[in-house]
Amino acid sequence: MQPDRQDALLTDLYELTMMQACFRSGMDGTAAFEFFVRKLPPKRNFLVAAGLEPVLDYLRDLHFSETDLEWLSSTGLFSREFIASLRELRFTGEVWAVPEGTLIFPDQPLLRIVAPLRQAQLVESRVINLLHYSTLCASKAARCVLAAGCKHLVDFGLRRAHGAEAGMLSARASYLAGFAATATTLAGRRYGIPVSGTMAHSFVQAHEHEAEAFLSMVESSPAGTTLLIDTYDTANGARQVVELARWLQRSGRGGINAVRIDSGDLAAQARMVRELLDSGGCSNVKIVVSGNLDEYQLQNLVESGAPIDSFGVGTRMNTSADAPYLDCAYKLVEYAGQARRKTSAGKALLPGRKQVWRQFDQHHAMREDILALHDEPGVGTPLLEMVMHDGAALLPNPPLTQIQAYVRGQLQSLPAALRSLAPSAPYPVSVSAKLDALTAEVDRRLQARAQEDQARWSQPEPFGPVRAPGE
Incomplete structure (x- = not known):
């Protein structure tokens, strides 16, 4: 108990x-x-x-x-x-x-x-x-905010927090320090913090085709959604998003707000994905990245000029890893x-x-x-x-x-x-x-x-x- x-x-x-x-x-x-x-x-x-x-x-x-x-x-x-x-x-x-x-x-x-x-x-x-x-x-979250500049930060830390209370308190602490939202749903209810989330690789894997997973997520999210595109091949995932966006537009629907990249060289991946999205008419689709980020990685990504709109920050923030x-x-x-x-x-x-x-x-x-x-x-x-x-x-x-x-x-x-x-x-x-x-x-x-x-x-x-x- x-x-x-x-x-x-x-x-x-x-x-x-x-x-x-x-x-x-x-x-x-x-x-x-x-x-x-x-x-x-x-x-x-x-x-x-x-x-x-x-x-x-x-x-x-x-x-x-x-x-x-x-x-x-x-x-x-x-x-x-x-x-x-x-x-x-x-x-x-x-x-x-x-x-x-x-x-x-x-x-x-x-x-x-x-x-x-x-x-x-x-x-x-x-x-x-x-x-x-x-x-x-x-204090760790404030350093992330300073490093990220005007980019949005979202708390992704619950699953690796040191217990449920730690997950809740870190969601609260990171928000008061300047994060824009949290993925921890209960923190949204208890503290009034905006909630934000995407999808997991398992959701893509459970479908026979990546495109079907993307469509299912879009159709179940009338307010728009963020699609995780690096389950298999990031470039191909971005191309699937472009094709889906075109199909949705022809049918008079929208719903793709952003894509998320969670692995690899995030700066290089973001540049490649941005180019694919823009050339496919999806310049309005934003790019979110995540993956064991801390203030030092945030600073490097921002200073590199990588076309990233938002960062999901979790483990290294709510354990204050360093x-x-x-x-x-x-x-x-x-x-x-x-x-x-x-x-x-x-x-x-x-x-x-x-x-x-x-x-x-x-x-x-x-x-x-x-x-x-x-x-x-x-x-x-x-x-x-x-x-x-x-x-x-x-x-x-x-x-x-x-x-x-x-x-x-x-x-x-x-x-x-x-x-x-x-x-x-x-x-x-x-x-x-x-x-x-x-x-x-x-x-x-x-x-x-x-x-x-x-x-x-x-x-x-x-x-x-x-x-x-x-x-």
């Missing part, structure tokens, strides 16, 4: 064992956690924040069912009192986030959750899961009113709730970001905004078309070097003096606590009188 995407048990076990320890000690003060990416993957100059809407849906519906509680009880890992406390658990905190589609860079919080510690800890795994994958796919994960984290930055900081080697983080101030030049191009404390005044545009309060969303989710337009503007404001597929000098991000000062203050406090801990072990009872279990 597939887990429901809002299931409270869709989390790591340690979230629950930590919650139980906090419950036992009465520890549930207000905590602030921030999600951020530590560093960009190789050859990436930016990331596109995505996944906020699924996160808000998850938080809004978070609860443990009676079946969940019965199973937790059966594990023998949790006390009866702790399990009873989960029965009424709901997310009651607030969420601050950058709008979906915002371009982001290392160490910048995409999202901050402020809630009682147990709630904020429980949701860690699912929040990372949703934001990580959506941001990964949206960079299949982000070094991201969801970390505690404040608890009980006090800034907190992790100082692990290679994984140190900046303390306190933060805001990102983005500055632009006179041409409206992004110039620099300042990472500051959340409540200090800044210059420019603040990126994080409150989107949920007391567990309720403050505004309706924006339509994906609105986010898509926002991403388009974001990419246009990106300095030209950063829009390139080639690695560029990093976008400038600096840290405010107040955030630097807070970091130094927290480090001094941590050092003092370490000395206190060292001294503790010289005491006969380092934690006070030992209590029996249950006392």
